Amino acid sequence: MKKENNITIHDIAKALNISGSTVSRALNNNTRISEKTKKAVRDKAKELGYQPNALASNLRTSCTNTIGVIIPRISRYFFSSAITGIEEFAREKGFNVIICQSNDLEARESDCVQTLFASRVDGVISSVALKTNNYEHYKTFTNRNIPLVFFDRVCDELETSKVVVDDFKGGFIAAEHLISKGCKRIAHISGPQHLNIYINRLQGYLKALRKHDITVDQNLILESPLTREDGLRCAKELLESSNPPDAIFAGNDTTALSIILYAKEKGIRIPEDLAIMGFSNEPFSEYLSPSLTTVEQSGFDVGIKATELLIDIITNKSGNTQETIVLPVKLIERESTNK
Amino acid sequence: MKKENNITIHDIAKALNISGSTVSRALNNNTRISEKTKKAVRDKAKELGYQPNALASNLRTSCTNTIGVIIPRISRYFFSSAITGIEEFAREKGFNVIICQSNDLEARESDCVQTLFASRVDGVISSVALKTNNYEHYKTFTNRNIPLVFFDRVCDELETSKVVVDDFKGGFIAAEHLISKGCKRIAHISGPQHLNIYINRLQGYLKALRKHDITVDQNLILESPLTREDGLRCAKELLESSNPPDAIFAGNDTTALSIILYAKEKGIRIPEDLAIMGFSNEPFSEYLSPSLTTVEQSGFDVGIKATELLIDIITNKSGNTQETIVLPVKLIERESTNK
C-alpha cells in the first residue's frame, strides 16, 4: 500500500523561493546558514506539516539510526527491563530499536543476526543464548565494522565492548552473607558452565568459602539449566539428602522459588533468609517469598549502560571498541520470617 | 559512521552482462523472468555475498515493511508475550517490528505515535494506556490511512480493527464458577471504568449474579487502579469488613496476589480456589498460589491474531478495516489446597 505524497524539502524550498539544499542545511542546523533563513525554513516546515523522510536520508547517509537488540526472551523480567532501559536511552538520542528474541537457541540467534544485518542497523546490543556455543554468526557484524556490545551474558571470544554485572562479587557476598549467619554447609545451584555469569558467581562463592576456611563440598555444588523442573530436581537432591545444607544460594529466581515451593510442600523447614536468590528482581518474587534475600542487578541500568556505550561507539566519540564495564551488585536483605 | 560499499544489484548485473532491472526482478521472483536467469542471478548473488539494501527499496516503494507496536509496559507478562506473538508472526511475513512503551501515560503514548509515524511504519498495533482518555493522537495514523489495530485495551471511538478477549464471558464464568462452589457474597475488584476490558468483566459478573438471583451488593464491587498498593487497600476493605465476602474475583494478577498475601499475613483464611485471578498468566502466579483459579487469555495468541489482521490490511487482502475479533477465555481450575 503506497502512502500519500508528503511534504518534502522541495515544497518548503519552493514556498520560500530558495533551493532545496538550503532547506536541507537549515533543517540540519548547518552553521553556514543564516539564522534568519533557518527560522524562516523552520516556520514554513511547521506550517506545512513537514515530516522528514528518514528513508531517503538513510539511503543517502547509509545510517539508519536504528539499534538492533538480541535477547534470549523478552518475557524474562531482567531482559524486559533491560529493553526498557535500552529503548529509553536510544530514543532520547534519536535512535530506533529493533528487538529480536533468540529463545535461548543458537540457531534462532543466528537468524536474529541475519535479520538485524538485513535491516542495516547501525549497531547491535546482545545477550547470548544459553545454548550458544559457537559465536561465528556474530562475525557478520564484527567483520563489517558494525559495532557490537554484549551485556550480561557476554562472549569473551570476540573482541567487542561489554557491559557485565559483577557476578564474582555477587557470588562472594551471597556466600559471605550466609556464612555470617552461621551457615557452614552452603549449597550453590549454578548455571551452564560455559556462560561467564555462572562461572563467575561460582568462583565468587568458592572464594568466600576459602576466605572463611570452609571446606568445599562438591556435593553441594550443582549445575543446572535453571529451569523450573530442574529446580525441583535440585531441591529434592539437596533437601532430602542424608546430610542437607543449612543454606542455599540458588542460581536464579526460578530455581530459588522452586526450592522454596518444594520445601513448603514437603513441610521441610528452610528459613527464607537462609536462601538466596541469585541476581534477580522478578516483580513477583517478593510476593512468593517476602523474606528471601537476593543479590540484585538492575536490568534497566544494564540496558542504559550498554546503549550508552554502543551509541558512543557509533557516533565515534569513543575510539575504544573493546571496553568492559562492570556494574556493581547489591545484597538485599528483607525482613525475616524466621522468628 | 558510514558503512563500507556493499554489493549492489548492478554488480550482479555487470558480472552477468544483463541489466539491473532483470536482476531486481529475478531477485523478487517476478514471473516474467526465465527460471534460467533467476538461477544465474541467485547463484551470482550468493557468490558475491549480495545483501539487498532495504533502505533503497523502501524509499522507492515507500513501504518500510515495518510494524509499530504501542504497549503500556513490556515488563508485564501479558504484553511481553503479546510482543513475542507479534514478532514471531511479523518476521515470518517479512516485517520488522518497532516497539514503544507508553508506561500507561497518555503523553507518552502520544510520543510513541509520533515516533512510529516518523519511522514511516506500514501499520500499527496498539493497546491503550490506562491513563488515556483522549484519543486524538491516534488520528495521526487514521488520517493518513496508516492501518491501525487495537488489541485487548481498545478504543471504541476510532473506527479501526480490534482484537479483544471475551471479557464479558470471562467475568461471567468467573462469577458463575464461584456461585457453583456455593458462594453468595462474591466481591469483584474491577479496573478503571473507562476501559472496555474492565467494563465488560464487570458486566459479565453482574449477569452471572442476576442469572442466579443473587442480589448485587455495591459494597462488594470496588474500582481500583489495580496496582499492588491498591490491591492491599482492597484486601483490607474487603477482608476486614464486618460482613466479608465468601469469594473474590480480582481484576488482575497483581491485585489477586496482593489479597492473598494480605490474607496470609493477617491469618485470614481465604481458600485459594475461592479467589479468582482475572485474566492473567504471569509465570510466577502458580508459584505463589498453586491452587488459585484463573480466567486466562494468552497474550501470545492475541499478539498473533492482531498481527495477522494488520498484515492482512496492509497487504490489502482484506478490504475490511473495521473488523473486531473476539478471542475466547478459559477458566483454569487448579488442584485445591482446601482440604
Next chain:
DNA sequence: CTGTTAGCGCCTTCAA
C-alpha cells in the same frame, strides 16, 4: 522475457 529510463527524498560536493 529483457532493457531503458526516470525518479523516490535527501545530502553533499563543487562552484559561485
Next chain:
DNA sequence: TTGAAGGCGCTAACAG
C-alpha cells in the same frame, strides 16, 4: 551564505 547537479540502490513504467 547559498545554488546546481549528481547520486545513494532499487523499482516501476514503458518499450521492445
